[in-house]
Amino acid sequence: MNLGQSVTAARGEFRSRLGFILAAAGSAVGLGNIWGFPTQAASNGGAAFLLTYLVLAFVLAYPALMAELLIGRHTHRNMVLALESLPAMTSLKVAGRLTGVAGLITASLILSFYAIVAGWMLGFSASYPLGAAGLTSASEWLTSFAPSRNLLLMLGFMGLTMAVVLGGVENGIERWSRRLMPLLIATLVALSAYVLTLDGALVGLQTYLLPDFRKVVSGDLLLDALGSAFFSLSLGVGTMLIYGSYLSDQENVPRVGAQVALVDVGIAVLAGFLILPAMYVAEARGVAIFNEAGGLLSEDTLIFTVLPALFETMSTSGVWLATAFFLLMSIAALTSSISMLEVPVAYLIEKFGLSRRRATVVAGLCIAMFSAVIVFNFGSLFGLVITISTRYSQPILGIAVCIFAGWIWRRDALLQELRKNDTDAADSLFWRIWPFYVKWFCPAIIGAIVIQSAL
Numbered sequence: 001m002n003l004g005q006s007v008t009a010a011r012g013e014f015r016s017r018l019g020f021i022l023a024a025a026g027s028a029v030g031l032g033n034i035w036g037f038p039t040q041a042a043s044n045g046g047a048a049f050l051l052t053y054l055v056l057a058f059v060l061a062y063p064a065l066m067a068e069l070l071i072g073r074h075t076h077r078n079m080v081l082a083l084e085s086l087p088a089m090t091s092l093k094v095a096g097r098l099t100g101v102a103g104l105i106t107a108s109l110i111l112s113f114y115a116i117v118a119g120w121m122l123g124f125s126a127s128y129p130l131g132a133a134g135l136t137s138a139s140e141w142l143t144s145f146a147p148s149r150n151l152l153l154m155l156g157f158m159g160l161t162m163a164v165v166l167g168g169v170e171n172g173i174e175r176w177s178r179r180l181m182p183l184l185i186a187t188l189v190a191l192s193a194y195v196l197t198l199d200g201a202l203v204g205l206q207t208y209l210l211p212d213f214r215k216v217v218s219g220d221l222l223l224d225a226l227g228s229a230f231f232s233l234s235l236g237v238g239t240m241l242i243y244g245s246y247l248s249d250q251e252n253v254p255r256v257g258a259q260v261a262l263v264d265v266g267i268a269v270l271a272g273f274l275i276l277p278a279m280y281v282a283e284a285r286g287v288a289i290f291n292e293a294g295g296l297l298s299e300d301t302l303i304f305t306v307l308p309a310l311f312e313t314m315s316t317s318g319v320w321l322a323t324a325f326f327l328l329m330s331i332a333a334l335t336s337s338i339s340m341l342e343v344p345v346a347y348l349i350e351k352f353g354l355s356r357r358r359a360t361v362v363a364g365l366c367i368a369m370f371s372a373v374i375v376f377n378f379g380s381l382f383g384l385v386i387t388i389s390t391r392y393s394q395p396i397l398g399i400a401v402c403i404f405a406g407w408i409w410r411r412d413a414l415l416q417e418l419r420k421n422d423t424d425a426a427d428s429l430f431w432r433i434w435p436f437y438v439k440w441f442c443p444a445i446i447g448a449i450v451i452q453s454a455l
């Protein structure tokens with residue numbers, strides 16, 4: 001038995017195509033889609049933002065997603081070993097390793113703040129039933145901002161994430177994605193159907209669906225839409241690469257990748273049908289959603305003040321609605337956080353031969369510890385970690401991955417990879433367009449946007 005075989009034999013693999021699509025879409029669909037996308041659409045000209053986002057998701061984010069999935073599937077390794085194994089030259093191998101390590105650190109940083117926010121979602125979802133049962137002080141504790149509550153909820157959420165990752169690819173990630181994703185979609189549809197029947201919902205719908213093109217030319221629309229699409233598809237840090245590495249050689253990667261992107265965008269668009277109407281329903285009930293300058297209140301104010309205020313006006317149905325809404329957010333966060341934790345876990349397993357159990361505990365505890373540092377230095381660290389990891393590190397790593405796929409990966413090896421499941425790959429539209437795209441277009445556009453946002 002050669003080494004390659006023994007490594008593959010020990011690795012997990014998604015059992016079914018649907019399992020993979022749900023897991024990858026689960027990674028992609030998170031707080032970013034359900035909360036970030038609709039609120040940004042609301043403050044960036046509604047449908048105008050929606051259109052820009054759709055275009056960017058397919059011309060820019062999809063090719064970058066394909067770069068990660070294909071490299072992952074080709075090497076069947078985690079990001080560090082994958083990027084190291086693509087080039088033949090030693091100096092490029094070092095560059096690959098460093099890029100991989102930077103991806104691993106970025107994924108861990110993203111998880112360290114994501115777990116805090118996700119913990120709030122858990123707290124809010126438990127607080128409504130507790131309040132209704134008369135346990136007012138517990139309910140208030142869960143929703144009031146304090147380091148002890150932030151810490152405890154973060155640890156609870158990290159515990160859930162570790163529990164799923166501990167199960168491995170098939171029994172943890174795939175199984176839970178298959179259970180949670182349908183639940184998420186059903187909750188989303190039911191909630192928006194209900195909210196659309198309330199007074200004021202129509203104004204929200206109008207804002208969402210009628211484009212205000214003045215906003216397209218002004219402001220940060222393009223930047224926001226790109227950042228949104230990139231964060232939403234979990235790009236740059238090796239989460240999609242590692243999921244791709246668990247994909248069977250029989251699958252047609254361009255096709256399943258497109259399906260993942262479609263589900264991701266679809267759920268973001270669907271979430272708009274819930275969040276925007278809900279905001280205007282709140283306004284119709286006298287809850288302020290705009291600031292004095294006429295702009296929308298900030299995203300966190302909207303979710304943790306405006307929505308609870310809306311639920312308050314609804315008596316019993318409000319309790320149900322609130323619980324369902326925050327559970328929805330918690331589920332979306334969990335299917336994403338497992339993909340982030342899998343990045344360092346897979347590395348520890350494959351590089352140092354740790355058992356999955358040990359790797360999950362080591363990586364999970366390290367990230368939870370760093371997250372605790374953020375909790376106790378919230379004012380100075382929280383925003384900083386978000387900015388560094390998502391505004392700079394993620395897109396820059398995205399460029400690096402495109403460079404590895406477009407410039408360093410040999411064309412014939414790439415074609416061979418595509419031919420694994422499609423003998424006519426050389427004649428496909430994908431083959432004619434994509435290599436050029438990842439080589440020139442993606443790095444240039446992402447680079448321009450990073451530079452613009454840094455200025």
Ligand code: TRP
Nearest residue numbers: 028030031032033231232234336
């Ligand atoms: N895409 C997820 C969301 O929309 C978050 C996410 C998961 C992510 N894995 C990631 C973001 C890796 C950046 C990098 O919320």
